[in-house]
Amino acid sequence: MHLLINIDVDDLARAEAFYRDAFGLSAARRFGDGAVEMLGAQAPIHLLRKPAGSNAAGDARRDYHRHWTPLHLDVVVEDLDAALARALAAGARAEGEVREAAWGRIVQLADPFGHGWCLLQFLGRGYDEIAQ
Structure with missing residues (x-):
């Protein structure tokens, strides 16, 4: 594939x-x-x-304001703080604070076109820290 x-x-x-x-x-x-x-x-x-306003899917029209979709992309980075600073300087908007979990750190962003993104920094064994 x-x-x-x-x-x-x-x-x-x-x-x-x-x-x-x-x-x-x-x-x-x-x-x-x-x-x-x-x-x-x-x-x-x-x-x-x-x-903007052109046909999207079904009866929907494209809208570049912040929108929610059940699909988003994660960008895995080595240094979350540096990556966040770079993304913000480029025009991204942070949507909340950096959060920490057993597997690493994450922050949610929106790009200038309304699409959601996350920056992830794995720590330790990454997702294997919580895998069963």
């Missing part, structure tokens, strides 16, 4: 700058003026320019 991650955005240049500066991704291929492939994660991330 090959996984691609597609993220709808309303401003492709702003999204490219955000994902470069926040997560260290780099632009690779461009697909006309409507999409750019960002590399540096385990799966390619395609930023897709889709206007």
